[in-house]
Amino acid sequence: MAEQPAQRQWTLLTNHGHVLVHVHRNPDARIRDIAAAIGITERATLNILRDLEEGEYLKRVPRGRRTHYEVNTERPFRHPAEADHEVGEMLALFG
Numbered sequence: 033m034a035e036q037p038a039q040r041q042w043t044l045l046t047n048h049g050h051v052l053v054h055v056h057r058n059p060d061a062r063i064r065d066i067a068a069a070i071g072i073t074e075r076a077t078l079n080i081l082r083d084l085e086e087g088e089y090l091k092r093v094p095r096g097r098r099t100h101y102e103v104n105t106e107r108p109f110r111h112p113a114e115a116d117h118e119v120g121e122m123l124a125l126f127g
Contacts, residue, residue: 047070047072047076047080048080048083048084049122050070051066051070051077051080051081051084052084052089052090052103052119052123053122053123053126054066054069054070055081055084055090055101055103056103056105056123056126057126057127059100059101059102059103060095060098060099060100060101061101062098063077063078063081066081081101087107087110088104088107089103089104089107089119090102090103090104091104103119103123104119105118105119105120105123106118106120107119109122
């Protein structure tokens with residue numbers, strides 16, 4: 033009996049999208065918690081958070097020894113095909 037080829041795993045959201053949704057749901061989440069929830073490394077999580085902050089999709093707010101994240105729900109999507117929509121629309125779908 034021939035072996036079945038392994039199916040490629042993919043998702044509709046990028047890791048950036050997953051991180052943004054997670055931070056929106058959990059604005060006081062730690063880097064390690066975000067990384068574990070998404071299934072990526074802490075380093076990748078830090079890079080994504082930096083990208084999102086530079087793109088003005090979120091803002092880091094220090095609170096004592098922790099960081100609180102504020103998501104800018106009014107930022108438009110970056111891709112021209114969705115640029116007439118704000119990320120808040122997507123976040124509303126995911127609660």
